[in-house]
Amino acid sequence: MTGAVYLLDKGRDVTSRRAAGEAARANGFRKYGHCGTLDPDATGLLVVVMGKATRLAPYLSTGTKRYSFTLVPGIETDTLDMTGEVIRRADASGITTEMVVEALGEVTGTFQQRVPVFSAVRVEGKRAYEMARKGLSPKMPERTVTVTDWSHGEMTGGRISLEATVSGGTYVRALARDIGLKLGIPAVADGIRRTAVWNFTLQEASTEPGCPHALLDMSSAVSRGYPVVPLSREDALRVVHGLSAASPVTGTAALLGPGGNLLAMGTGNGTAIKPDIVLASEEEL
Numbered sequence: 064m065t066g067a068v069y070l071l072d073k074g075r076d077v078t079s080r081r082a083a084g085e086a087a088r089a090n091g092f093r094k095y096g097h098c099g100t101l102d103p104d105a106t107g108l109l110v111v112v113m114g115k116a117t118r119l120a121p122y123l124s125t126g127t128k129r130y131s132f133t134l135v136p137g138i139e140t141d142t143l144d145m146t147g148e149v150i151r152r153a154d155a156s157g158i159t160t161e162m163v164v165e166a167l168g169e170v171t172g173t174f175q176q177r178v179p180v181f182s183a184v185r186v187e188g189k190r191a192y193e194m195a196r197k198g199l200s201p202k203m204p205e206r207t208v209t210v211t212d213w214s215h216g217e218m219t220g221g222r223i224s225l226e227a228t229v230s231g232g233t234y235v236r237a238l239a240r241d242i243g244l245k246l247g248i249p250a251v252a253d254g255i256r257r258t259a260v261w262n263f264t265l266q267e268a269s270t271e272p273g274c275p276h277a278l279l280d281m282s283s284a285v286s287r288g289y290p291v292v293p294l295s296r297e298d299a300l301r302v303v304h305g306l307s308a309a310s311p312v313t314g315t316a317a318l319l320g321p322g323g324n325l326l327a328m329g330t331g332n333g334t335a336i337k338p339d340i341v342l343a344s345e346e347e348l
Contacts, residue, residue, distance in 0.1 A: 066115030066325075066342065067092070068118075068123070068284040070277045071267040073101055083111045084288050089273030096122035099231070100183070107257030108265045115342045116281050121330055122315070123284065124130060126261035129212075130235045131226040134163065134253045136244060141195065142181040143236035153248050154272040161217045166245035167213045167225075170238060175205040179237050208233040214248030221281040222253070262287035281342065285317040292316050292336060294326065295315040296348065302327050302338050305344050320348050 069086045074080065079100045079333035087095035098120050101109055107130075110122050125146055137155030140147030178184050181192045186201040194201045209230040216224035227238070236252045243250025258265045269277035280293075298308035299320045308318070311330035316340060320326045324347065327338035 064114070064280065065347070066114050066117070066119075066195055066279065066281050068119070068279040069111040069113060069272075070267040070279070071109045071111055071272065072265060072270045074108055074270065075104055075106055078103050079109055082109055086111045086204060086272040087113045089271075090278060096120055098211055098338055099128065099257075100238075101257060102144075102236075102255065104253040105235075105256040105257065106145065107255075108260050108263060108268050109257075110260050110263055116284070118340050118342065119285060119328070120277065121279060122289070123261055123263075124231065126288065127209075127211075127228050127230055127259075128233075128257060128261075129226065129228045129259040130233055130255060130257050131224065132239065132255045133222050133224050134239055134250055135222050135247060135253050136163075136243060136248050136250040137221065138251050139243075140251050141174075142250050143179050144255065145236075145242050145253040147251075151249055155221055155250075157207070158221075158246060158248065160223060162246060163218065163223050163242065164215060166242050167215070168207050169245045170241050171210055171213060173209045176237050176241065177205050177206045178203045178235065179234050179240075182234065186214070206232050210238065226258070228259075236270075279314060280318055282317065282323060285325060285328065289328070290314075290316045291316050292331075293323075296321050299326055299348055300345060302329070303343055303348065305341060306337055307314055307335040309334065312336055322348075 071086050073082045082096040083095050095113045098110040136158045137153045139151040179193045184191050213227040214226045235255050239250050239252035252333045310331050313333045316326045326343045327341045329336045329338040
């Protein structure tokens with residue numbers, strides 16, 4: 064296997080890079096990456112791409128992600144979650160479930176979200192979190208994000224469980240801050256957990272780095288969301304050399320060899336499909 068995708072249920076207190084590296088080594092790969100960073104204290108689905116599958120990352124991380132977390136009103140921290148230094152406290156005893164649900168309606172749809180200062184975003188060429196740790200207050204950019212499908216529990220003990228589907232680039236910690244702003248009180252996120260990435264779900268993942276049931280071959284991974292184009296040997300030879308093959312497919316598709324292995328990802332115009340990235344050689348046909 065020259066490339067594969069591993070569905071890891073990342074634990075707390077470990078970076079995404081380290082967790083992905085452990086999964087890669089456990090499955091015999093040296094080259095690896097992942098489809099979307101989770102903060103060290105956040106848990107849940109980390110889609111690890113290994114070997115030649117690292118080139119598939121842009122195709123596997125273009126969709127939505129789903130997160131669950133607990134909203135804690137009445138606290139403001141520098142990191143926007145419970146791991147940070149407390150900056151301010153406020154009386155949140157009057158916050159009800161109904162008030163939170165009303166606030167959720169104001170952070171639903173497509174809107175601008177200010178990136179948290181404790182993030183890896185570069186501001187004037189420097190990482191924002193590095194500037195923040197030095198006591199600086201960089202002017203953080205805003206991003207266009209989309210948030211849908213909120214679900215909620217009941218306010219209990221000054222906390223309420225929430226879940227939402229978000230577009231790429233959305234910060235859950237910033238969502239907690241924004242909900243607090245709508246409530247007129249500071250709020251932070253706790254227990255952030257990612258439950259889905261694109262067409263992969265947490266139920267398929269393993270907390271262990273080397274579980275065979277959490278390992279997907281490249282063709283199985285991309286077929287979750289892209290049309291599959293089986294190729295004859297003649298067309299497969301053309302594709303691995305970067306040439307187009309006849310196909311009625313339009314848009315992005317996965318091109319498979321006679322044996323079912325992923326040869327390339329390509330773009331079709333209705334009459335032919337041209338490979339955008341080639342993942343196999345003639346010897347692998």
